[in-house]
């Protein structure tokens with residue numbers, strides 16, 4: 001396998017999807033971590049009657065999101081007690097499902113199942129969505145790649161609104177098990193003041209339950225209006241902040257995200273990131289993009305601008321998932337992803353953006369390639 005072998009394999013698996021035999025899936029949901037659809041669904045097909053893994057590890061530790069597709073040639077089977085990935089013709093490598101956190105079987109003191117409140121992304125990222133709601137669906141102006149409502153209707157697997165104390169208890173349980181290292185906190189579209197208040201209360205509660213002075217991890221709120229609002233997020237005690245700007249090219253952003261772009265312009269996102277860097281520091285601010293919908297040159301321009309400002313970038317590999325307006329479309333080839341991500345990694349390395357792995361690392365999620373490409377350049 002060449003240096004980029006597992007990165008190339010990950011790109012292939014993310015754009016083509018994967019399948020697994022019943023034997024390979026036997027202990028998913030008991031011994032191994034299953035999908036719980038905390039916000040979006042990333043599989044190419046829904047699967048209400050079967051527990052599937054959230055993600056898995058390749059031999060070099062690369063985390064890959066499991067995106068089910070019964071048409072994919074990639075298959076995981078169990079052989080002599082080992083999980084083996086093949087491409088329909090030959091065996092590729094051994095893989096590893098990730099352990100199911102113990103708290104997934106526990107309840108909060110108010111009687112809610114903890115797994116319905118927060119889920120672990122990858123191996124070490126505790127994910128909370130404080131409100132699974134987005135107003136853009138009611139006006140049919142949702143982002144074209146988003147399947148939030150359909151995921152919630154299909155699986156109904158998490159509580160849509162979470163109690164702040166419940167979140168604190170789940171964070172305590174998750175960090176207490178020893179694997180979780182960071183928090184990722186996000187929510188729907190909100191009134192600014194209410195969101196600042198809610199996020200501040202949640203972070204404060206997490207600090208009380210876990211004993212952290214400042215919580216390692218990232219919040220992804222709606223972009224604050226000014227420096228003062230960003231300061232309030234900083235004062236909550238979270239170490240990093242990010243903004244989901246989705247698409248870099250302004251015109252494409254307006255077309256792909258019709259509702260969101262009416263509320264928050266491209267320039268407002270850039271301004272928020274600039275302001276946030278003043279408060280949180282370089283490397284502790286993230287621009288979150290969807291990768292594969294806009295042309296390479298636009299995406300790379302976005303990476304160049306953001307990295308030049310001192311921001312990190314999390315680009316999610318687009319999944320044309322069920323329930324989104326782009327369901328059934330196809331993502332670019334894995335070669336396109338690899339060429340583009342290598343260029344992006346060179347730019348980020350050259351810009352010397354502090355890696356911020358204390359708040360988000362390659363083990364956090366299986367649907368971005370950038371942290372893996374940076375790791376291959378010695379940045380992790």
Ligand code: SF4
Pocket residue numbers: 133134135136137141142143146147148257260
């Ligand atoms: S803003 Fe866009 S991506 Fe976010 S939940 Fe709404 S429709 Fe989905």
